[in-house]
Amino acid sequence: MRSSKSATQHGKTGETQPMTNLDYSPALLSRVLKETKTIALVGASPDWRKASHIVMKYMLSKGYDVTPVNPRTTNDEILGKNVVASLADIEHPIDMVDVFRNSEAAGPITDEAITIDAKTVWMQLGVINQAAAARAEAVGLTVIMDRCPKVEYSRLSGEGGWMGLPSNIITSKRNQRL
Amino acid sequence: MSDYGFDTLAIHAGAAPDPTTGARATPIYQTTSFVFDDTGHAASLFDLQAFGNIYTRITNPTTAVLEERVATLEGGVAALATASGHAAQLVAFHTLMQPGDHFVAARQLYGGSITQFGVSFQKFDWHVDWADVTDPASIKAAIGPKTKALFIESIANPGGLVTDITAIADIAHEAGIPLIVDNTLASPYLCKPLSHGADIVLHSATKFLGGHGNSMGGIIVDGGKFNWSASDKYPSLSQPNDGYHGMKLHETFGEIAFAIACRVIGLRDLGPAISPMNAFMIITGIETLHLRMPRHCENALKVAEHLKAHDAVSWVSYAGLADDPSHDLMKKYSPKGAGSVFTFGVKGGYDAGVKLANNVNLLSLLANVGDTRSLIIHPSSTTHRQLTEEQQKAAGAGPDVVRLSVGLEDAADIIADLDQALSA
Numbered sequence: 001m002r003s004s005k006s007a008t009q010h011g012k013t014g015e016t017q018p019m020t021n022l023d024y025s026p027a028l029l030s031r032v033l034k035e036t037k038t039i040a041l042v043g044a045s046p047d048w049r050k051a052s053h054i055v056m057k058y059m060l061s062k063g064y065d066v067t068p069v070n071p072r073t074t075n076d077e078i079l080g081k082n083v084v085a086s087l088a089d090i091e092h093p094i095d096m097v098d099v100f101r102n103s104e105a106a107g108p109i110t111d112e113a114i115t116i117d118a119k120t121v122w123m124q125l126g127v128i129n130q131a132a133a134a135r136a137e138a139v140g141l142t143v144i145m146d147r148c149p150k151v152e153y154s155r156l157s158g159e160g161g162w163m164g165l166p167s168n169i170i171t172s173k174r175n176q177r178l
Numbered sequence: 179m180s181d182y183g184f185d186t187l188a189i190h191a192g193a194a195p196d197p198t199t200g201a202r203a204t205p206i207y208q209t210t211s212f213v214f215d216d217t218g219h220a221a222s223l224f225d226l227q228a229f230g231n232i233y234t235r236i237t238n239p240t241t242a243v244l245e246e247r248v249a250t251l252e253g254g255v256a257a258l259a260t261a262s263g264h265a266a267q268l269v270a271f272h273t274l275m276q277p278g279d280h281f282v283a284a285r286q287l288y289g290g291s292i293t294q295f296g297v298s299f300q301k302f303d304w305h306v307d308w309a310d311v312t313d314p315a316s317i318k319a320a321i322g323p324k325t326k327a328l329f330i331e332s333i334a335n336p337g338g339l340v341t342d343i344t345a346i347a348d349i350a351h352e353a354g355i356p357l358i359v360d361n362t363l364a365s366p367y368l369c370k371p372l373s374h375g376a377d378i379v380l381h382s383a384t385k386f387l388g389g390h391g392n393s394m395g396g397i398i399v400d401g402g403k404f405n406w407s408a409s410d411k412y413p414s415l416s417q418p419n420d421g422y423h424g425m426k427l428h429e430t431f432g433e434i435a436f437a438i439a440c441r442v443i444g445l446r447d448l449g450p451a452i453s454p455m456n457a458f459m460i461i462t463g464i465e466t467l468h469l470r471m472p473r474h475c476e477n478a479l480k481v482a483e484h485l486k487a488h489d490a491v492s493w494v495s496y497a498g499l500a501d502d503p504s505h506d507l508m509k510k511y512s513p514k515g516a517g518s519v520f521t522f523g524v525k526g527g528y529d530a531g532v533k534l535a536n537n538v539n540l541l542s543l544l545a546n547v548g549d550t551r552s553l554i555i556h557p558s559s560t561t562h563r564q565l566t567e568e569q570q571k572a573a574g575a576g577p578d579v580v581r582l583s584v585g586l587e588d589a590a591d592i593i594a595d596l597d598q599a600l601s602a
Contacts, residue, residue, distance in 0.1 A: 049423055051430050054227045061219075061228065125432045148432075159229045161192060162237050164245030164257040164437060170182055172202075174195040 022128070022146050026168055029152045030178050032120050032142055036095040037065060039149075040087055040118070042109050043100030044068030046075040051124075052100040053078070055150045059098075062153060067094070087112040096120040098149060099127055107132040114139055124148055153178065184251065184367065185468040192246030193461070206458045207239045226422060226430070226442060236445050240454040244461050248387065248397045251366040251464075252379050255402030256437035258445065259395055259457060263362060263382025264294055265450035266396030270358060270380060271327070272448060273414050273439045277303035280324040284311035284341065285572045286334040289562040291360070292573060295329075308572070312503075314345045321353045326411055328355065332371050333363040333497070333512060335547065336557055336581040337574030338520035340497045340507040347375030354411065356404045362386070363519050363547070367471040368512045372401040378436065383460045385548025386517075389470055393459035395452045400437035415439055421447070470550070470586060475515025477552075477592065478584040484593045485522050490530070490600040492578065496520035518584040519547045521557075521574060524600070528577035531556040535580065537599035540591060552585035552592050 039059055044066075045052045057079055059066050068078040071085040084090055087097065087109070097113040099106045099122065106123050110132035113121045121136050123129065123145040133143040154160035155167050156178035182190070193204050212231035214220035222228040231237050241259050249257035260266045271281070283295055285308035295306040309317040311330050321328075328350045330341050343359060350357040356377035361369060365386040371379050381387055383395035406415035406428040415435050418424035421443060428435040445451060475498065482496035497504035498516035508516050524530040535543050535556040542553050545561050555561055557575035570576050584592060 048225075049425055054430070057222065058228050061222070151434075154229050158194070158197075161246045162231055162239065162242045163229050163434075163441065164242060164249055164259075165255065165434060166191065166246050166250040168250070169194070170186065170190045171194050174200050175197050 024144055024147065026156060028142075029144070029147075030156050032096070032122070032144065033149065033153055033156065033178060036120060038092060038094050039064050039066045039096045039098055040069050040090055040094045040113075041066050041098045041100060042069040042087070044070050044073075044078050044083070045100075046073055046078050055098070055100070055124075055148065056081075058150045058153070087116050087118075090116065094118045096122055096149075099123045101127070103127050103129045110136050110143075114141065120144065122147070122149055125151075187247070187250050188367075188467050189465045191250035192243040204240055204243045204458060204461055206454050207234075208454050209238075210234050226425065226438075234454065235449055235451045236441060238451075238454050238457070240461075241452055241457040244383070244395070244452075244457040244464075245397070247461065247464055248366070248381065248383070249399055251370075251467075252361070252399045253366075253370055253372050253401075254379065254399035254437075256434040257397055257399045258437055258441045259383070259397055259452045259460075260445070261396065261450040261452050262394045263360075263380065263384060263396040264290065265448075266380045266382070266398050267291065267294060267360075269440050269444035269448060269450065270378060270398050271299065271304060272302075272444050273436060274326045274356070274412060275302070275304045276413065278305075278324060279303075279326045280305045280307065280322060281327045281329060282307050282309055282317055282320040282325055283329040284309060284317075284331065284334065286311050286337055286339060286574055287329075287331055288335040288360075288362075289557060289565065289573060289575060292562075292569070293564055311341045311346070312339065314342060314349055317346060318349045318353075321349075321355070325353065326355055327358050329358045329360070331360040331363065332369045333517045333519070334574070335363055335519060336521050336555075336561075336579070337495050338363075338497055338504070338516065339495065339574075340504040340511055340516065342507055343371050343374040343376055343511055347377075350377070351375070354409050363517045364512055365467060365471055365517075367467050368475075368514050368517060372399070374511060377401045377404040384546070386471065386474070387464055387467065387548075388460040389463040389467065389548060389550065390459070391546055391549035391551060393456040393463075395456050395460045396450075398437065398440050400434060400440075402433035402436075404436070406435055414443060419443075471517075472515065473586050474518035474584060477586065477589045478516070478518035478520060478582075480589040481582065481584050481592055481596070482520060482522075485596070488597075488600065490525055492523040492525050494520070494522040495574070496522075519581065520584075521579050521581045523576075523578040524580055526578070528558060531578055531580050532559055533602070534596075534599050535559075537602040538595055539598070540587065540595035541582075541599075547581075547583035549583060550586045552587060552595075553583040555581050557581055 106129040120142045245257040307320040359371035359376040379399040381397040497508040562575040
């Protein structure tokens with residue numbers, strides 16, 4: 001799902017966004033989604049209609065422990081989880097930082113993710129920050145940009161196929177999907 | 179994208195051994211509905227917060243294999259299947275159009291589409307202007323402030339001419355509207371319109387995808403590149419949706435928004451779902467698409483060359499012939515062949531066309547194309563008879579026109595049958 005703040009960054013008609021190295025293999029995405037247990041979702045919204053809320057609810061339903069990060073909301077909880085103001089306020093280890101902010105804001109968030117020893121920085125659809133990605137990759141983090149973990153989980157688990165989304169998975173084995 | 183070749187994808191894409199039973203062929207999930215884990219799960223599905231099966235009118239696991247397969251073969255980001263090609267057109271335009279809106283379509287179209295657009299769509303206050311697809315300037319000239327889309331066929335029915343997809347896509351994008359391409363007669367084996375700039379691809383899967391003349395179906399493929407929020411032209415996609423608690427579908431679903439809207443509004447509210455059985459038959463058909471299409475093209479070229487030299491035939495319109503006006507476009511857009519549906523003119527006009535259609539013995543006189551069997555129709559007395567003679571001529575279906583859909587029999591037998599019927 002797309003961060004609403006990034007919707008205006010959609011290319012003009014017929015144009016494609018400039019992209020470098022954003023062609024993530026199903027194997028890489030599967031590994032990240034399998035190894036991740038805890039997620040900090042930066043930009044989580046208490047509004048149940050917002051994409052960030054929907055993604056959080058979905059990832060919770062798949063067994064991930066999701067901590068909502070939002071310095072502005074007045075809600076103490078989102079989907080029953082305590083809201084924190086920043087990544088530094090989280091007291092348990094975080095595997096993945098999911099960035100539901102714009103591309104510029106993704107820079108400092110990525111640096112915070114490095115500080116708290118996150119394993120993966122995942123930027124939502126439309127969110128691309130190559131400089132931040134380079135900093136994170138240099139110290140061993142995995143970086144995914146311009147993708148949605150909900151969409152990728154759906155695709156790799158076969159759920160997306162129920163809505164006609166190509167999984168790009170060919171297999172003759174049973175239960176080979178995420 | 180996958181590294182697998184077209185032939186492998188035609189057989190495998192979207193399908194996997196059934197997780198419950200291990201069944202290798204795609205099971206036919208002949209069920210209307212699917213249980214929810216609990217009411218919370220149901221709420222997530224109804225609110226579009228998770229993907230899952232609710233009701234076969236909207237999704238079905240058998241149909242999903244067909245959808246994923248065609249999306250993969252066309253290079254789209256998502257697809258949905260419908261009850262027929264006409265249903266695909268209805269659902270696609272329902273997503274794009276508001277009452278009072280307008281679109282521009284090639285006048286060289288399947289006669290059924292001309293009637294659907296020109297007559298039945300008027301009841302929704304949707305309006306069409308026709309343009310000459312061989313003259314892109316005429317398409318551009320027909321675009322107005324309320325125009326929401328351009329519509330063409332990649333290989334036009336019935337005349338078999340190949341359209342300049344990229345030139346027309348450029349005109350659409352300059353106007354901030356999407357290009358819809360009906361790819362029925364080419365199939366993704368011969369032509370992939372999305373790779374040439376089209377935004378949406380439609381199919382009557384009844385034809386070459388299914389390929390055996392046994393099952394109705396339609397497909398909508400979303401190319402995923404069009405920006406539905408760049409203007410206020412597409413409120414179903416860019417504005418809060420009353421049917422989903424004010425959700426903005428483009429904001430929420432990004433590149434797959436059009437396909438999602440077609441499914442969760444069009445299929446949900448208009449109801450033209452394909453049956454799982456038909457989806458299964460079309461899936462099975464697609465598994466030999468890459469074997470059938472070359473033979474269709476090879477047989478069609480042999481028949482076209484024979485007719486071109488026939489005394490009773492005044493002209494042949496088949497893009498596969500080297501001197502055909504569409505031949506250069508065919509080499510660009512459909513280089514593996516020009517398909518197997520084309521027209522020719524019989525000397526003697528209407529009466530000679532009727533006589534030929536009535537005297538064939540191997541070819542079948544019927545209103546379909548893309549069957550294993552060779553088919554013949556005299557459009558002006560059948561498929562295009564609702565049109566005026568002027569409209570018939572504009573659509574390439576004048577009184578002397580005979581349309582063939584060349585099948586997979588021995589080419590010599592098809593030619594012999596046409597010869598005996600032309601001399602009868």
